[in-house]
Amino acid sequence: MSGNTITQSATSSLSRAARELELKRGEFDLALHLGCVRTVPDEGGGGRRVTHAEIDRVRSDDGFPEALRERVKAVGTTEGAALMGVTAARFTRFARLGLVVPVKFYLNRYRAVVWLYLAEELRQFAADKQNVPLLSGRTPEGLRDQLEAGLDLRPRNWRGRHMGFLLRQTEDAWARAAVVASLLDPVQVAEIVRDPYERAYLNRFRPERASRGAPDSPAAHLVSRIMTAEDPDEISWLRADLGQALAEARELRPAPRPTPKASLSVATSSVAAPLVTPPPVVPRPGPTAREDRITMEESERPRRLLGWLRRRNA
Missing domain, CATH: 1.10.10 (Arc Repressor Mutant, subunit A)
Known part of the structure; x- marks a missing residue:
């Protein structure tokens, strides 16, 4: 990288940064975890990236790359x-x-x-x-x-260390709350975050868990146990942290919700529609009109019959 004319804002993908720093991917992940290499958010929404200036800084350290590899061994x-x-x-x-x-x-x-x-x-x-x-x-x-x-204490201590790493990677209040929620059982989260829209919003920021086989495999269940708090005091501590993080997130911005139907109806009715002259309404004979007609016909029958008898006897 040295010798290239680059700007402070230029960035590299994580895979390219690992190659530039002469680290294997596992070593590079630990370097990020420990803060040996700093990342910035990707402006295009693609996760984290490393600036060229940061790569130059790390490469200029004494003993690079052996000293860096030793730090992440x-x-x-x-x-x-x-x-x-x-x-x-x-x-x-x-x-x-x-x-x-x-x-x-x-x-x-x-x-x-x-x-x-x-x-x-x-x-x-x-x-x-x-x-x-x-x-x-x-x-x-x-x-x-x-x-x-x-x-x-190995699983618990690893969870605490992992959470610290994830929290250092974000400044967004909802994302920080999601980090804490990711270490709790979903039942615990539901008890604290009762609003389903808030739970859905937290899930959008939930950190991805490393894949260990099929979702329902024994390996996946084992990894899930390691990544989920089990000790009562740890659960209590995380629940308190989640409640505080959630309060801070709500103050920043509310979780998005669907637009109410009433608002949609008002918005739709407010749009001017072209005037159309309705066709004339022709009344159809109802039951009363039919009954009147039958009554008149029945009253005419005796008169016609009497006239016929008179003509016959004449």
Whole structure:
């Protein structure tokens, strides 16, 4: 990109920006997630884009591209444990307790969840002197009790991190409310957003979820569980956040609604129509007229009969 004459407002698609920054797509997605590469809204409504100026800024950093790749390097349990100098079992305990936070996940071919962590954060954790007892000593009793009770904060911590990323990507109040709603069960959302038009409007801004197989497949259900809050305190917190975000969105602009039919009728009647002279109305004989005619005919019958008898006897 260097050497090209470009303007500040010129932008590149995300795929092209990844190539310009010499990153694989997964690395590039993490760079966006972590704020290493900043995006702007696409003026044409096509999502997010990266300005040429931003690409030049990142490329001018010291150690590019190796330093950037190191910042977005994600590792699994085995490699993460090696970086911290602990066993894989101890590393898993750290993750379940929330001491290290996953940055992404995927499902392997056995539909098992594989959590990935930032290598840079793991090195920082291991270098902190306050964490030395955790790295080599016995796990404190209180933490052991939580693990024995089944505590696993990995999904929850990932959701919190993911929500923060999505919120940083938008300034629109309705879109921010939709981000919070995306982590709640639809039943929870319906209890807070009772207006169906508001729920429909939120769905327009709902972040897309990564596809994991067919919609009704076991893999899709597993991913949906990871992406939906389950703990009561987490649900309570998200419900409160959604209520506040929704109030802010309403102040900004109301959710669109269909035009009332009454307004349409008034609008239609207000249009001048050409004057047409109606055809003359010819009254049709009703039941009364028919009865009168029958009565007259019946009264004439005796007179005609008497006249015929007189003529015959004459």
